[in-house]
Amino acid sequence: MPTTTFSISVRVRGQEALAKMASRLRDFVEPFREIMKSWRAHNVEKFAQAEGMELAGVYFDDGQVYWDPVTAKYHTWKQRKGFPDWRMVLTGGTRDSLTSDTSPDWFERVEPLSAIFGSLNPLVGIHWDRSPVAFLDATDRASIEREVYDYLSGNPPYRPYPAGDTVSADAVSMIADAEEAAGG
Secondary structure (H helix, E strand, O other): OOEEEEEEEEEEOOHHHHHHHHHHHOOOHHHHHHHHHHHHHHHHHHHHHOEOOOOOOEEEOOOOEEEOOOOHHHHHHHHHHOOOOEOOOOOOHHHHHHHOOOOOOEEEEEEOOEEEEEEOOHHHHHOOOOOOOOOOOHHHHHHHHHHHHHHHHOOOOOOOOOOOOOOOHHHEEEEEEEEEEOOO
């Protein structure tokens, strides 16, 4: 299964802030679930961009990711069979496996300090070199940083810190690095 991994480095300033955040630093299940939800929703947008783009291909993330166009022969075959003019969509199984947690191909394993999620659909790997469908773009990376920041800062939708026990906004800074790979 192709993998997309990310790591987050959290810098906390001050022992007091670190003590207040101690329990949250040991359990990221809540933000991991929000990150997965956001990633699936953003994948819906990515696939929507690919509608009607079979012969042209489609760029994502300011040109960093490209889904190659299909061949004219394959495009003709899809039209003749009644399939949509939609890059990376034939029956919708691959798309659904990346956009819906009810897809039989959706996979997730969430633990307090790690999460693995994505698609078990073999087509995701088959198309990886020409059209990497599972990737974290700038919007996804910003979402990850926002979720972790909000979680550690006690911002909505996460439970706030007890009154008088807040963590200052400048106490938390993060760097989220993403790496996509065909192996996994």
